[in-house]
Amino acid sequence: MDALGDYVIDAEVGRGGSAVVYRAHHASDSTGPVALKVLDAHHRDDVHVTRLRREFDFAKAAEHPHVVTVYDCGPGWLSMQLITGGTATNLPSRELRLSALAQIADALDHVHALGIVHCDVKPTNILVSEPFSPAGAILVDFGIARSLAHEGTHQMTHVEASLPYAAPEVLHGHPPSAASDEYALACTTVELLLGAPPFHTHTAMALVDAHLNSPVPKYSHRVEWVPRAFDSILAKAMAKSPDLRYQSCAEFISLVTRAIG
Structure with missing residues (x-):
């Protein structure tokens, strides 16, 4: 593939389950490189094309310094901000990871x-971003995002969330909420700071059972630098009931930063 719409393909930079991401540039100007996400040949059906369009629409509506900027969308493709530093797991220090988490918490709120x-x-x-300081962390992939106004009361027929980060209410089939994202952010925080998400099991069924029934892990007694306050902060952010979690993602990350930063 050499061109798509008004974009000229420069190189492939990533490949996922249903799409390929290319580095590209607009044929008619010199505004700089973009990321071009293109559905692969096996996923250009109505379901995936609609999902890609929803991803574009949600990201466009959620304009924020730490939400990916999207530019254009066509049948089976979208163009967006090119981010070159990889994922947050590439950040070399705890301090930078806490900074990234704070930025993502602000974007989520x-x-x-x-x-x-x-x-x-x-x-x-x-x-x-690379280097980190100019743009920091960027939240990407609104492919399964939901609108509370249009879908908030609809029972979910299947779980699309990634299981290591899925909130109990989502696994029960209830509509996701801001508190569900907070739960996922808490699992992400554990992974970025401690190397693995809170629950890791050998089967998907066991992982679902852990989210639904197992107590939130405590880390202060097994990791020297983790204070006891972190355990209680995490327990609230990962409460089984969404009503018991923090009122905002920023509040949660602020408390984590204060406890261990």
């Missing part, structure tokens, strides 16, 4: 205020 739930918060959906 912003999209929640707009009535949007991201529904897929996880480390691979947090990209970082």
